[in-house]
Amino acid sequence: MLALACAGAIYVAVVTRGRLRDTAAVASSLLLGLAAVEGYFVLHYRTAIDTNTPGYSVSNSVLGWGPAHPGVYHHHKVDAKTGRVILDVDYTIDEHLTRKVDSAADGPTIAIGGGSNVFGSGLPDSATLPQAFADAVGRRLHVVNLAFSGYGAQHFLRILETGLHDDVLTKPRVFVLTVSPELAEQTACTLGYTLAGPSYEVIGGQVKFVGTCADQWGLPLRWLFELTSLYDLVEPRLDGRTPRQKLELYTAILSRVGQVAREKYGVPTALLYFPGPAYAQRAGTTDDEIMVRLRAAGLIVINDGLDEAAFPGQDLWIPGDGHPTAVANRAFAALLVKGLSGVVSLDP
Numbered sequence: 001m002l003a004l005a006c007a008g009a010i011y012v013a014v015v016t017r018g019r020l021r022d023t024a025a026v027a028s029s030l031l032l033g034l035a036a037v038e039g040y041f042v043l044h045y046r047t048a049i050d051t052n053t054p055g056y057s058v059s060n061s062v063l064g065w066g067p068a069h070p071g072v073y074h075h076h077k078v079d080a081k082t083g084r085v086i087l088d089v090d091y092t093i094d095e096h097l098t099r100k101v102d103s104a105a106d107g108p109t110i111a112i113g114g115g116s117n118v119f120g121s122g123l124p125d126s127a128t129l130p131q132a133f134a135d136a137v138g139r140r141l142h143v144v145n146l147a148f149s150g151y152g153a154q155h156f157l158r159i160l161e162t163g164l165h166d167d168v169l170t171k172p173r174v175f176v177l178t179v180s181p182e183l184a185e186q187t188a189c190t191l192g193y194t195l196a197g198p199s200y201e202v203i204g205g206q207v208k209f210v211g212t213c214a215d216q217w218g219l220p221l222r223w224l225f226e227l228t229s230l231y232d233l234v235e236p237r238l239d240g241r242t243p244r245q246k247l248e249l250y251t252a253i254l255s256r257v258g259q260v261a262r263e264k265y266g267v268p269t270a271l272l273y274f275p276g277p278a279y280a281q282r283a284g285t286t287d288d289e290i291m292v293r294l295r296a297a298g299l300i301v302i303n304d305g306l307d308e309a310a311f312p313g314q315d316l317w318i319p320g321d322g323h324p325t326a327v328a329n330r331a332f333a334a335l336l337v338k339g340l341s342g343v344v345s346l347d348p
Helices: 002-015 018-045 129-136 153-162 181-187 220-226 229-238 243-265 277-282 287-296 326-340
Strands: 048-052 058-060 064-066 071-079 085-093 109-113 142-145 172-179 198-203 206-212 269-273 300-303
Touching: 109 129, 109 153, 129 142, 129 326, 153 172, 153 181, 153 198, 153 206, 153 243, 172 243, 181 243, 181 277, 198 243, 206 243, 243 269, 243 277, 243 287, 269 287, 269 326, 277 287, 287 300, 300 326
Parallel strands: 109 142, 109 172, 172 269, 269 300
Antiparallel strands: 048 071, 058 064, 071 085, 198 206
């Protein structure tokens, strides 16, 4: 992108005269420098090369991005330095543009949202968290995977507010969302991949949709900068908001998810909470204090509580990738069943 912009500026400098030519020459120099820096970061910090079937993630007017159409999408990932294959897997997207889950189509619905961890990045359809949960309850309930790579709490809230997936939220029983303190950076629009996604702010004490993350910046040069690898390293340091302020927005969005779920769909919301003590400490709080606040907002909070020592010789995270393995998802599903039992009926 920067290289194309640089080429365009050079072209303008060549074919024009006067002040416009001087401006284009300066712009091309700046862009060339940024392109060089971008190239350095790509070469030195990019650890893997991902390829997906075209159409796996395209522009979406409501959520920013998502699959283009139903079908099977292939994901191939290799180590950039050694060429070792890390992932080679297929993802099935159904007619509702959600990832396939084998469950009871006419049963009460449990919708599970989140990002790539819940979507099941790196895993076949049979090993995702929603599928593991459906299997854990004997496939007697209608389980829907509303997650996708890069999605966060703001995407789940937008789905509920717009009714985007109401076609699959039939007979809702409970909504589930995976959360962690570090994801406050995601809802605060400080990560480059959130550029096209929905943005929320607390206005007058209420969580309000304010457009896309790109809308709040407006400046074309800032928009161009957000498309670079350098952005993800620099932006969190330039953002004027503190971790505490970002966490406040994040918890407000989660509370709003619970409110919409109760008022519009008549169901509770459960949060599968992944502790983030380092980020919580930066925000001047603790995981326990965050969970207390979320419960006070009427949300069911389930601490993931996985003890890696309890899984000797088994990988909980895909080597070279970092997403949960099938082993981890079965454990998370068991925790989810245990946390919901006695609070929400899992009987169809």
